Amino acid sequence: MAFLxxxxxxxxxxxxxSQDSLLLSRRGFHIEPGAREKALLAKxxxxxxxxxxxxxxWKLKRVGDVLTIVVVAGCCYEIYVKATMREEARKQANAxxxxx
Numbered sequence: 001m002a003f004l005x006x007x008x009x010x011x012x013x014x015x016x017x018s019q020d021s022l023l024l025s026r027r028g029f030h031i032e033p034g035a036r037e038k039a040l041l042a043k044x045x046x047x048x049x050x051x052x053x054x055x056x057x058w059k060l061k062r063v064g065d066v067l068t069i070v071v072v073a074g075c076c077y078e079i080y081v082k083a084t085m086r087e088e089a090r091k092q093a094n095a096x097x098x099x100x
Contacts, residue, residue, distance in 0.1 A: 033041070
């Protein structure tokens with residue numbers, strides 16, 4: 001019996017310590033960033049040549065969108081052509097069957 005009581009106490013301690021560590025590790029949004037964090041977030045002029053520029057990223061994204069639309073349109077066209085050819089083949093088969 002003492003073993004079970006001991007085990008439940010250990011489990012409750014583990015639960016409470018994990019909850020405490022979660023609460024302590026979370027940083028509240030209301031806390032102002034420190035001086036080091038502000039320095040890390042500041043713009044660095046020496047890194048501007050390594051940044052991707054918004055216009056080039058926008059153009060690349062636009063090209064990808066256009067290619068996607070072209071591929072989807074091509075697939076739809078192929079489906080349409082196959083469906084119409086199949087329908088024409090059915091009509092011809094029905095016409096040949098009726099005339100024979």
